[in-house]
Amino acid sequence: MHAQRNTTSHRNRPVLERDRETTARRLLVASARHSSDPDTELDWTAPFEDSKWYVAPELISLYKTPLWERMSEEQRMELSRHERASITCSGIWFEQILMHLLLRHLDGFPCTSDHVRYAYTEIADECRHSMMFGRLVRKLETPVYGAGPRDRAQGWLLKTLATSPAALAAALLVEELLDWLERKTAEDERVQPLVRNVIRIHIIEEARHVRYAREELRRQMRQATAAERAYVQFLTGQMARVVARTLISPSVYNAVGLDPRTAVKEARRCPHRQDVLHSAMKRLITFFEEVGVIHNPAARSLWYSSGLMPRPGARVKVGSSAAL
Ligand SMILES: [Fe+2]
Ligand SMILES: [Fe+2]
Helix, strand or coil: CHHHHHCCCCCCHHHHHHHHHHHHHHHHHHHHHCCCCHHHHCCCCCCCCCCCECCCHHHCCCCCCHHHHHCCHHHHHHHHHHHHHHHHHHHHHHHHHHHHHHHHHHCCCCCCCHHHHHHHHHHHHHHHHHHHHHHHHHHHCCCCCCCCHHHHHHHHHHHHHCCHHHHHHHHHHHHHHHHHHHHHHHCCCCECHHHHHHHHHHHHHHHHHHHHHHHHHHHHHHHCCHHHHHHHHHHHHHHHHHHHHHHCCCHHHHHCCCCHHHHHHHHHHCHHHHHHHHHHHHHHHHHHHHHCCCCCHHHHHHHHHHCCCCCCCCCCCCCCCCCC
16 A cells, blocks of 8 residues: 555645545445444344245356256255355455455555545444354354365465555455345345345445445556556456355355365356356456456466456357346
8 A cells, every 4th residue: 555655646646635535425425324234124033934045046156067957956955055155154254354454454544534434434334244144154054164274375365465456456356246146136036035135235335345445446556566566466366266266165065965076176167157257257357457457467367267257269158148
């Protein structure tokens, strides 16, 4: 962060600060109007409905794989419960990292600014989300899923080494991926009402987080040096791999009696799954290319290997699956 602010010329600084404060004030008004208390606003006592999914079938990692075809309906529904838990546990881990990065981002900004005031508001949102997610996982009665040791180590490195633009890019990566999946689920009546209500709260509050991060990232990338940009590109590509690996823990397959190695391989090779992930990231990748977060060939190859971005010349069929 400091590196970026140090590169800001004296002439541009007042304009940037004004712009930053205008965004923050707008988001503070939105936060005052639309903030929820999941503990009191959701019905945590209602039992789950037997006939409803926890993840819409088309968004389950194995949908349309050879394994899926051999699974019973009961096993598919059970997998949806475990995948919901895995996505939710990953969401909590991502939010913990984001809260840490947001606090680091604030170092050096005046505590009287609306930019800082809004960041505290966002951290408070994330605290409520993580508590809400934890409560959902407890109600799902699954194991607590989480990243493996290699990805945990990378998350720790990100928390420690990310510059401010890298932190904002990582935040967007997680928030926009989850947001796309959540918007596909919120109005889907085949999905458990409690899951949809949790998701609705998250969508509304995350929309302003995305706005904050996008606008600030655009400002900072404009001011960054070539070396700082290359660092952001590398770190974001690396995080794309971690996020893609962490979202669905291989242990969910164990939980429903499947071989995790086979299941991971089939999910990764499945054209439908690739369509889902590419569709989810399409809008963000366009933005990242525009502001210079995805630029050099090395960063691109990290993105390709994450499975979140289609390789050039690969069959691009984004959003074509009937349910997407
Ligand atoms: Fe959140
Ligand atoms: Fe957020």
